[in-house]
Amino acid sequence: MNAEKKKRHVGAKIAIIVIIAYLLLPLVMTLIYSLFQEWIDVMPTGFTLGAYTELFTDPLFWQSVGRTVIISIVPIVLCTVFVLLAMYVVVVYHPEWDRMIQILCTIPYAIQGVILPICVLSLYSSAPEPFGDRMFMLVATYMVVILPYVYQGIRNNLNGVGASRLIEAAQMLGASKFYAFFRVVIPNIMGGVTISVMLAMAIVFGDFVIINTLAGGHFMTAQMYLYDVMKKSGQRTCAVIVILFLVTLIISACAFFLQSRGKDRKDR
Amino acid sequence: MKTQKKTYLIALAPFLLLCILFEIIPVIYTVVRSFFPEGGDIGFTLENYINIFTGKLYQQAIINSLLISVLSSAIGLAVAFIGAKAVHEEKGKLKTVFMSILNMVSNFSGVPLAFAYIIMFGNIGVMTMIGANYGIGFLAEFPLYSVWGLLLIYVYFQIPLSTLLLIPAFDSIRKEWKEAVALLGGSSMTFWRKVGIPVLMPSILGTFSVLFANALAAYASAYALLMNNVSLLPIRLSEQFVGDIIQRPEFGSAIAVVMMVFMVAAIAVQNRMTPKKGGRR
Amino acid sequence: MAYIEFKNIDKFYGDNHVLKGINLEINKGDFVTLLGPSGCGKSTLLRCLAGLEQISGGQIMLDGEDITNKDPKDRNIGMVFQQYSLFPNMTVEENLSFGLKLQKLDPAEIRRRVTDAIDMVELKGKEKEYPANLSGGQQQRVALARGIVMQPKVLLLDEPLSAIDAKLRKSLQTSIRRIHKDLGLTSVFVTHDQDEAMVMSDVIHLFHDGRIEQSGSPVEVYTKPVTSFAAGFIGNYNILDSRAMELITGKKWKDGQIAIRPETFFLSRNPITTEDYCMQGTIRDSVPRGNVLRYTIDINNVEVYADVLFRSTSMYNIGDRLNIGVSDHNCVRL
Numbered sequence: 001m002n003a004e005k006k007k008r009h010v011g012a013k014i015a016i017i018v019i020i021a022y023l024l025l026p027l028v029m030t031l032i033y034s035l036f037q038e039w040i041d042v043m044p045t046g047f048t049l050g051a052y053t054e055l056f057t058d059p060l061f062w063q064s065v066g067r068t069v070i071i072s073i074v075p076i077v078l079c080t081v082f083v084l085l086a087m088y089v090v091v092v093y094h095p096e097w098d099r100m101i102q103i104l105c106t107i108p109y110a111i112q113g114v115i116l117p118i119c120v121l122s123l124y125s126s127a128p129e130p131f132g133d134r135m136f137m138l139v140a141t142y143m144v145v146i147l148p149y150v151y152q153g154i155r156n157n158l159n160g161v162g163a164s165r166l167i168e169a170a171q172m173l174g175a176s177k178f179y180a181f182f183r184v185v186i187p188n189i190m191g192g193v194t195i196s197v198m199l200a201m202a203i204v205f206g207d208f209v210i211i212n213t214l215a216g217g218h219f220m221t222a223q224m225y226l227y228d229v230m231k232k233s234g235q236r237t238c239a240v241i242v243i244l245f246l247v248t249l250i251i252s253a254c255a256f257f258l259q260s261r262g263k264d265r266k267d268r
Numbered sequence: 269m270k271t272q273k274k275t276y277l278i279a280l281a282p283f284l285l286l287c288i289l290f291e292i293i294p295v296i297y298t299v300v301r302s303f304f305p306e307g308g309d310i311g312f313t314l315e316n317y318i319n320i321f322t323g324k325l326y327q328q329a330i331i332n333s334l335l336i337s338v339l340s341s342a343i344g345l346a347v348a349f350i351g352a353k354a355v356h357e358e359k360g361k362l363k364t365v366f367m368s369i370l371n372m373v374s375n376f377s378g379v380p381l382a383f384a385y386i387i388m389f390g391n392i393g394v395m396t397m398i399g400a401n402y403g404i405g406f407l408a409e410f411p412l413y414s415v416w417g418l419l420l421i422y423v424y425f426q427i428p429l430s431t432l433l434l435i436p437a438f439d440s441i442r443k444e445w446k447e448a449v450a451l452l453g454g455s456s457m458t459f460w461r462k463v464g465i466p467v468l469m470p471s472i473l474g475t476f477s478v479l480f481a482n483a484l485a486a487y488a489s490a491y492a493l494l495m496n497n498v499s500l501l502p503i504r505l506s507e508q509f510v511g512d513i514i515q516r517p518e519f520g521s522a523i524a525v526v527m528m529v530f531m532v533a534a535i536a537v538q539n540r541m542t543p544k545k546g547g548r549r
Numbered sequence: 550m551a552y553i554e555f556k557n558i559d560k561f562y563g564d565n566h567v568l569k570g571i572n573l574e575i576n577k578g579d580f581v582t583l584l585g586p587s588g589c590g591k592s593t594l595l596r597c598l599a600g601l602e603q604i605s606g607g608q609i610m611l612d613g614e615d616i617t618n619k620d621p622k623d624r625n626i627g628m629v630f631q632q633y634s635l636f637p638n639m640t641v642e643e644n645l646s647f648g649l650k651l652q653k654l655d656p657a658e659i660r661r662r663v664t665d666a667i668d669m670v671e672l673k674g675k676e677k678e679y680p681a682n683l684s685g686g687q688q689q690r691v692a693l694a695r696g697i698v699m700q701p702k703v704l705l706l707d708e709p710l711s712a713i714d715a716k717l718r719k720s721l722q723t724s725i726r727r728i729h730k731d732l733g734l735t736s737v738f739v740t741h742d743q744d745e746a747m748v749m750s751d752v753i754h755l756f757h758d759g760r761i762e763q764s765g766s767p768v769e770v771y772t773k774p775v776t777s778f779a780a781g782f783i784g785n786y787n788i789l790d791s792r793a794m795e796l797i798t799g800k801k802w803k804d805g806q807i808a809i810r811p812e813t814f815f816l817s818r819n820p821i822t823t824e825d826y827c828m829q830g831t832i833r834d835s836v837p838r839g840n841v842l843r844y845t846i847d848i849n850n851v852e853v854y855a856d857v858l859f860r861s862t863s864m865y866n867i868g869d870r871l872n873i874g875v876s877d878h879n880c881v882r883l
Contacts, residue, residue, distance in 0.1 A: 009357065009358070011354075012353070012354035012355075012357040012358040013354075013358060013362060015350050015351065015353075015354040016351065016354045016355070016358060016362055016363075016366050017362075019347065019350075019351050019366075019427070019431075020365070020366060020369055022427075023369060023370075023373045023424075023427065023428065024369065024373075025388075026376070026381065026384035026385065026388065026424065027373070027376060027384070029384060029387060029388055029394065030380075030383070030384045030387065033387050033394070039394050039397075040392070040394075040397045040401075041397065041398065041401060042398060079286075081282075082282040082283040082286055083283060085279040085280070085282060085283060086279065086280050086282075086283035086284075088276070088279050089276055089277065089279050089280045092276070093276055101283075104283075104287045104291065106535075107287075107291055107292075107295075108291065109481065109531075109535060110481075110528060110531045110532050110535055111291075111295060111528060111531070112481065112482075112485045112531070113484075113485025113486060113487055113502060114485060114487040114502040114505055114506050115485060115502075115505070115524050115527055115528060115531075116291075116294070118298075118505055118506060118509050118520065118524055119294035119295055119297065119298045119524060120290060120294045121509055121510070122294075122297070122298060122301070122509055122517050122520070122521065123293065123294045123297045123298075124294075131289075140286065140289070140290040141290060143286055143290070144286065144287075144290050144291050147286075147287075147291075161637065162632065162634065165630060165632060165634040166634055166636060168599075168601050168621075168628075168630070168634065169628070169630060169634040169635075169636070169695075170636075170647070171600075171601070171620075171621040171622050172599060172601075172621055172622075172626065172627065172628040172696075173622075173647055173648030173651065173695070173699060174622045174623075174648045174651045174652060174699070175622060175647075175648075175651055176620075176622060178276075179651075184636055187638050188636070188637055188638045202375055206375060206377065206378055207378075208378050208379050208487075208488035208491075208492075209378075209487045209488055209502075212488075212491070212510075213506060213509075213510055216510065223378070223379060226379055226380065226383075227379055227492065230379070230383055230492070234386075234387060237383055238383070238387065241380040241383060241384070244380065245375070245376060245380065248375045249372060249375070252371065252372070252375065256371075
């Protein structure tokens with residue numbers, strides 16, 4: 001029995017290590033590739049940070065990163081505000097409407113990837129302002145794409161904190177429903193909502209389909225910059241990939257840091 | 269009191285407007301447009317659909333898309349099962365490391381992922397060169413720029429996603445069940461065949477449908493690797509609206525509807541599985 | 550005139566008629582308990598009084614004022630919930646001052662009232678703690694303090710002790726009673742636990758299926774149940790029909806049900822002469838329940854329960870044949 005358990009333990013370890021190796025291989029290769037001039041045999045040759053210095057001095061790159069940050073933050077903030085307002089109505093006045101909101105927030109799953117931007121483009125490409133505006137379409141489309149994640153995050157947190165009970169308690173202490181929701185419930189869920197919203201940010205940050213469909217080459221985000229560099233230099237492309245990946249990692253690391261800090265506070 | 273009662277509905281307006289204008293209407297418009305004849309005339313026709321299912325190019329796109337989605341989901345799921353089972357048995361540091369890597373790698377997809385495979389297996393990729401230098405034919409002639417190459421890339425992004433989805437499901441397997449099977453004289457194999465997998469089945473099927481939808485809609489990796497030179501539904505859909513060839517919005521709408529039908533079918537399977545899972549607890 | 554009056558209250562959830570024409574009066578300063586099994590409507594009535602639920606018909610008066618259509622925030626009623634419902638992002642002090650700040654009271658006055666309330670619930674030193682760092686019992690004390698710090702006209706307690714383990718419950722019961730006495734605060738308490746209702750209340754209203762089944766002091770409700778539901782819910786009564794009564798007492802009984810509390814039976818090995826009805830029975834089963842032994846006794850093929858204090862002199866074995874006596878005034882006609 002003990003021997004068998006040990007064997008299984010070793011088996012589990014090996015399985016995990018093999019999968020880790022498989023998953024890390026492309027990442028490691030990309031990193032090494034970005035750091036060497038030539039790699040046509042087992043060992044790469046000519047270590048250099050040239051690709052990175054080139055990137056760091058290219059204003060186009062920084063502009064594209066800046067655009068990505070803006071185009072990630074604007075839809076996420078708006079989407080969060082919209083969903084919070086909607087959930088105010090649902091939690092305080094019409095709990096029975098939650099089903100409808102849930103369905104509206106699940107539909108984006110069925111039109112994920114290339115489908116939604118194509119539908120939006122085909123409807124609004126020759127529509128009058130502001131709908132015909134590419135930026136407007138882009139922001140709205142991103143908002144729809146992240147809707148499931150933002151909604152799920154907000155709803156889980158509302159349930160977790162017992163929103164309707166808190167509202168009742170606040171009312172009994174003389175608060176209006178509006179005050180109770182926005183001044184009592186929201187401060188309590190903001191931490192949790194920030195976490196799910198940051199994970200949604202990683203999605204927008206890594207998006208290529210929507211930006212390529214809706215903005216083409218007109219609005220160069222980091223992903224578009226990457227696609228552009230790809231045709232020019234392999235080494236620089238790898239450097240861009242490494243940097244973008246690090247930025248995404250920092251975003252999700254922040255989310256996890258917040259999450260674990262939140263847990264700590266609860267445990268204390 | 270009565271007027272005040274309705275003012276709160278304003279709070280719902282931004283959300284509803286967003287959903288109606290950028291979710292419902294675009295989809296309905298696309299569905300309606302798919303039944304219009306090509307060239308902008310008003311009328312009703314099924315011709316767009318007939319063209320999709322009879323045209324060689326588009327038949328190929330459907331077959332390729334379904335093939336690559338099903339295969340990448342199945343392989344991803346098989347690896348995820350092994351991974352999640354290992355996590356279930358392994359507690360401690362390695363598990364934490366594994367979970368972090370899964371979370372980290374799940375962000376590695378699209379264009380960057382395609383390029384990572386290009387530098388490994390592309391025409392002048394590292395593996396290809398090594399293969400050529402040392403006479404390893406399998407590496408030297410690796411068919412990256414094909415549906416099979418794409419499959420390799422798709423499998424890569426399916427693995428972290430499916431493992432992360434399956435790990436929580438394994439938590440529902442109780443140690444006592446295994447002990448009960450052992451007491452009744454069953455082996456570890458018996459447990460998984462008779463108890464473990466049946467209990468996990470709803471989660472497995474649910475995960476499969478998420479993976480399937482994810483692969484079916486994926487566009488960036490394929491586009492980065494092969495541009496429009498591969499027959500996949502998302503590529504064929506996109507080129508009807510953007511790009512160099514003549515735009516065919518009505519026909520493109522029909523492709524979009526076909527894709528939506530596949531997606532909804534996948535999600536419907538997932539939804540049918542979830543209540544069952546709840547009932548078993 | 551009564552302090553709180555419910556006049557003909559009806560409440561529907563869809564087709565579900567949960568309160569069926571409730572009429573109820575509560576006097577100022579009383580500790581009143583609404584008792585009943587879950588789903589009987591007791592909590593709903595409390596929430597209607599708080600204003601958290603709208604009634605479908607009827608009128609609610611508080612201190613001579615019709616509050617039927619008032620918002621909860623304007624009713625000046627305090628409430629303690631089963632799940633504490635403390636604001637997790639605020640310290641104990643901030644939780645207590647929340648409502649006072651909304652009233653824009655003077656900061657010194659707020660501080661004074663908060664300190665008083667904290668003293669009253671014996672939580673001195675916990676002012677700066679967050680709710681998550683307190684035990685369940687402590688959290689409920691904070692909730693209680695938050696309810697009284699507003700100096701409400703009525704304090705509502707919606708099953709405040711059900712989520713707290715048995716030992717702490719006793720000490721909280723005492724605290725609640727003491728605070729009620731010190732402040733003279735009219736309190737309405739909801740519970741499904743008849744023992745708790747007995748200990749706490751001045752008046753008990755027993756609810757059943759959207760109606761009030763019986764009202765009275767704890768002793769009245771305990772000793773004189775008026776319906777079989779009341780008898781079954783309150784004291785583990787033996788409920789026997791007239792035929793069964795005839796079989797065990799040997800006397801003719803009027804049609805109807807009779808309730809006998811298990812502890813009113815007198816058991817002895819010797820012949821009994823002191824009671825109105827004397828009979829013989831066989832012990833079928835015995836189960837210890839706290840400080841009493843509960844015997845199942847067969848008297849002429851009728852099974853009854855009898856409780857006897859756990860003492861060596863009153864220990865009988867299964868199969869023992871005994872004399873059993875019961876007085877007529879302990880056979881309550883329903």
